[in-house]
Each structure stands twice: as C-alpha cells, then as structure tokens.
Amino acid sequence: MSGSAVGDKIRKMSSRQQIPGPTVKRLTLYLREVDRRLAAGEVRVSSRQLGQEIGVTDTQIRKDLSWFGQFGQAGVGYLLDDLGSRLRQILGKDRTWKTALVGAGRLGQAIMSYGPFAREGFEIAAVFDADPRLVGTEVVKRRIRPMADLDRLVRDRDILLGIVSVPKEAAQVTADLLIDAGVLGILNFAPVRLEVGDRASVVTVDFSARLEQLAFQVSLGLKGSIDVDE
Amino acid sequence: MSGSAVGDKIRKMSSRQQIPGPTVKRLTLYLREVDRRLAAGEVRVSSRQLGQEIGVTDTQIRKDLSWFGQFGQAGVGYLLDDLGSRLRQILGKDRTWKTALVGAGRLGQAIMSYGPFAREGFEIAAVFDADPRLVGTEVVKRRIRPMADLDRLVRDRDILLGIVSVPKEAAQVTADLLIDAGVLGILNFAPVRLEVGDRASVVTVDFSARLEQLAFQVSLGLKGSIDVDE
Numbered sequence: 001m002s003g004s005a006v007g008d009k010i011r012k013m014s015s016r017q018q019i020p021g022p023t024v025k026r027l028t029l030y031l032r033e034v035d036r037r038l039a040a041g042e043v044r045v046s047s048r049q050l051g052q053e054i055g056v057t058d059t060q061i062r063k064d065l066s067w068f069g070q071f072g073q074a075g076v077g078y079l080l081d082d083l084g085s086r087l088r089q090i091l092g093k094d095r096t097w098k099t100a101l102v103g104a105g106r107l108g109q110a111i112m113s114y115g116p117f118a119r120e121g122f123e124i125a126a127v128f129d130a131d132p133r134l135v136g137t138e139v140v141k142r143r144i145r146p147m148a149d150l151d152r153l154v155r156d157r158d159i160l161l162g163i164v165s166v167p168k169e170a171a172q173v174t175a176d177l178l179i180d181a182g183v184l185g186i187l188n189f190a191p192v193r194l195e196v197g198d199r200a201s202v203v204t205v206d207f208s209a210r211l212e213q214l215a216f217q218v219s220l221g222l223k224g225s226i227d228v229d230e
Numbered sequence: 231m232s233g234s235a236v237g238d239k240i241r242k243m244s245s246r247q248q249i250p251g252p253t254v255k256r257l258t259l260y261l262r263e264v265d266r267r268l269a270a271g272e273v274r275v276s277s278r279q280l281g282q283e284i285g286v287t288d289t290q291i292r293k294d295l296s297w298f299g300q301f302g303q304a305g306v307g308y309l310l311d312d313l314g315s316r317l318r319q320i321l322g323k324d325r326t327w328k329t330a331l332v333g334a335g336r337l338g339q340a341i342m343s344y345g346p347f348a349r350e351g352f353e354i355a356a357v358f359d360a361d362p363r364l365v366g367t368e369v370v371k372r373r374i375r376p377m378a379d380l381d382r383l384v385r386d387r388d389i390l391l392g393i394v395s396v397p398k399e400a401a402q403v404t405a406d407l408l409i410d411a412g413v414l415g416i417l418n419f420a421p422v423r424l425e426v427g428d429r430a431s432v433v434t435v436d437f438s439a440r441l442e443q444l445a446f447q448v449s450l451g452l453k454g455s456i457d458v459d460e
Contacts, residue, residue: 024446092449099441110337115398116421116438122445161444168345185448187441191346201447203440208346210435211329211417214391215352216254217431218415219322 023064024091029054030061031087038080046077098125098159100183102174103166104134104144107189111165112140122161126153130170147177154181161185168192175202253294259284260291261317268310276307328355328389330413332404333396334364334374337419341395342370352391356383360400377407384411391415398422405432 047058072078162178171190277288302308392408401420
C-alpha cells in the first residue's frame, strides 16, 4: 500500500462516529487482559470471563465492542488471538506511526533522545525548525529541515502525527501548518491550549499541571507512585 | 517561620489519613467555582448552589469538605472568601513550592526554561548534576551543583519537591537521595516506574504514554483538544 493510501485509510476510519472516552479506556484494559490470557496459553474467552478480572460486566464488554462491528459468537465467545489483533488494530498499536517533530531546541532535542518512542511504535520521520542557524545541521543525529519543507515532507512521507516543541507564541501556527499538511494528531508541549476544532486530535503535555498535581498530592498526604494515566 | 518549620508543618499534615483521589479532583472543581463566584461579586454560597453548576450533590460536597474539619454553617452556607482560602490551603496553592532539579542535560535545561512554573508558584531552588563537566558552570542562568551537595542544600533550603530528569538508569537512586534529604514529592521524567513506597508522592510524566494516547485518539477518530488532566 502506498504511503498516502495508508493515510487515506486512517482518515476514512477517523471520520466515523466518535467513540466515548470511557470505552477507549476499557478497550486498553481488554487488550491487556487478552494478552495476559494468551501468554498463559488460553485460546478462547467469554465476555463474562473477560470481564471478571477487570470488573466490567459482560453486557458492557459486548456494548463496547459493538462500536467496531461483529465480534465473537453467541454462546462460544471470542478467539483470544482474533480479539487481540482486532483490539490492537482499533487502538492503533498494529502499525508504526510516522511523526514530525517541530522545534529542535532544548525540549525538541530531549524528545529526539527519548528512548521509548521507537520501542512503542513511533518513528520521528522528520524534524523541522524555524531557526536558520539550526536548519541543515545535525542535532541528535537528525538533519534539521526548514519550515518551508514541512508541507511537502509531511505529505510525501505520509506523516500522521506531529510533535510541537516550539515556543508558545509559535505553537498555534505550527499546529495549523501540520494539520494543513495532513497531520491527524498533535502532541503539544507548548504551555498553551491549541485550537484545532474537529480538524485533528490534540494531547497536551503540561509540565505545570503535573507539578501542580504533585503539590496537591503532597499537601493532601497522598503517597506512592501515580502515573498520569491512572 | 523558619524553613524547616514550614517543612515540618507540611510533613505533619501529610501524615494524616489519605484523601480519596475523586475527592481531590472535586476540590479543584469547587475552588474553580468559588473563584468564579467571587469574581462575579458574590459573597455567600450554599452546598446546593455550589454543586448545581458542577453537577455534584450538596451531600457529596459536605462529605468531601468534612475531611478537613468544620466548614460553613448549617442553613447559612459558606462565606466564599473563607471557603476559597481553605481550599487553596488544602490544595497547596497558597504557597511557593521550592523544588530541586536533578539532571541538567537537554531535558533538565528545557524544564529550567519552562515559563509557567514560576507563575504557578514553583521555584527551582537548586539544580544538581552528576557530570563534572557541568558542575560549577551556569546553564540557563543557573549554577549547577554537585550531587554531593544535594542532601545539605535540600535540607538548608527546605526544598519539598524534586524534579528527576536524569537518564533512566539513575532515576531510582536520584529519587532515593531526594527522599532521604526530606523531599516529599517527585516529578519524574525518566521512563521508569519509581519505587518509593509510602515515603513520598510521585507523578510521572510519560511522553510515550501521551503519544500512545494520541495514536489511540487518531485511530478512534476522536477530535479536538484533550488535556492530560481531563
């Protein structure tokens, strides 16, 4: 499949009805439980069995999965292998996501050096910066491209995600450029709320909000490790 | 009050019974609503009125606030000014939090340059690094201290929060050093789960998990801006 065909497929998929947030969270729980059972050598599971460990009713599981068409068979349950593949596909964990990074300053360089991205299926396929002193140089072993090349490279390489690590004044215009070039999701590190309407998904990484959360926890006497996802 | 007296007060407060997570979330909603009403010139509010806008029952509000002793008066409600001050105090928003940053590499430098911290009441009071080439130099206008000074400086300056931006191999030992020196909360940027037991609070900023969340959202066709706190 050509690069742009992959993008078109995901674009088409993205246009369907919106899935509720709690469903998304549960799907990741289902996948974890399916993988656990597969690792234990199991082959088949009923909705009721699947739900038992994670505290979800079989009705809820069937309702959640019904968003994505026909799954399993009444009275027979699901083949774990099939269910795992479908969940991985639904959650976007079955492919490598090409990503454009914009902003190769201190934060951008820290992101480029971040080990887990590649392991989790993310590839930084192009890096851009507006600073003529950086453009053309290699930073963290990556060639920095001028902003003028962004539209063409994002299209040619079928890049679907963008990482915005520019100063906050430049964040909105950067997001607009990425979306215009075809990016569907933006990971935003700038301390500003991006306005994207229904043109894209945005996840903001807000260092301040995390430090505030920590201060709350300390003030309130909460102890232990709390990941932002929990 | 001397530096260490402030720390002792917070330590004492932190040892009381643990507050449930959903209560913490609602307290921040209450504070936002109180501030909105204060800005509108209101003076007094009942539990019922307070709950109406944010979809929480008056019983729940009274139960949440009862964790923190006596509030308001039956039949009269709360003075918004008092309630706001108490909530700010409970949530740790009434003081400046002194913070030690460990790890002055690319990510540490990006964090030092992060504007919103100071605005939100966080002061980076000391910066440490294990690299002898960095120690003693100025990075982003801050003097880098050797790890050997960490214990003394954290105690002397009554630093209560630590930011860990070291490579993942060094994250746990760094966290242990900070906690041994008296730090109560750690903002962890290393891609590793810190084991702190009940000695401290930890919030992990996991770039990979955020990018995964974005990929889910794109796969599932969710659009718009979704902050990690929502």
